[in-house]
Amino acid sequence: MDSIFTKIIKGEIPSYKISENENFFAFLDINPNAKGHTLVIPKKQVDKLFDLDEQTYTELFAYTKKVAAAIEKVIPCNRVGLTVIGLEVPHAHVHLIPLNTMSDASFSKPKAQLSQIEFIELAAKISKAMDS
Numbered sequence: 001m002d003s004i005f006t007k008i009i010k011g012e013i014p015s016y017k018i019s020e021n022e023n024f025f026a027f028l029d030i031n032p033n034a035k036g037h038t039l040v041i042p043k044k045q046v047d048k049l050f051d052l053d054e055q056t057y058t059e060l061f062a063y064t065k066k067v068a069a070a071i072e073k074v075i076p077c078n079r080v081g082l083t084v085i086g087l088e089v090p091h092a093h094v095h096l097i098p099l100n101t102m103s104d105a106s107f108s109k110p111k112a113q114l115s116q117i118e119f120i121e122l123a124a125k126i127s128k129a130m131d132s
């Protein structure tokens with residue numbers, strides 16, 4: 001069965017897309033810890049990150065590095081943090097979260113509120129920063 005993320009990759013469910021290539025896809029988390037919270041996923045649907053084949057695993061992190069650099073260009077922050085959870089969506093993914101305080105890394109705190117326009121503009125800005 002297709003995961004919600006596979007449906008996003010296929011365009012069956014909308015997303016605030018930042019970038020994609022043949023094997024990976026990056027988009028804004030719909031319920032962000034902080035503005036710019038991004039998910040990077042392999043197109044290959046595998047539940048657990050550490051079950052990915054070696055090549056996909058390595059290339060995912062190389063791609064994630066590029067996305068993180070673009071986020072840092074757009075979002076003023078102390079640094080971009082990386083978290084792996086996967087308790088909600090059984091499709092391997094990496095969370096990239098702009099961090100200013102330790103609480104930005106917490107998934108329990110009140111979430112950042114963005115309008116649809118803000119999501120669209122933010123995804124476009126980070127996407128553009130990936131090319132520059």
Ligand code: AMP
Binds near residue numbers: 030085
């Ligand atoms: P986890 O599987 O625990 O790492 O959490 C899954 C993450 O995916 C959460 O931060 C959700 O807010 C996010 N998420 C779930 N559905 C969507 C969606 N349709 N678009 C963007 N982000 C999503």
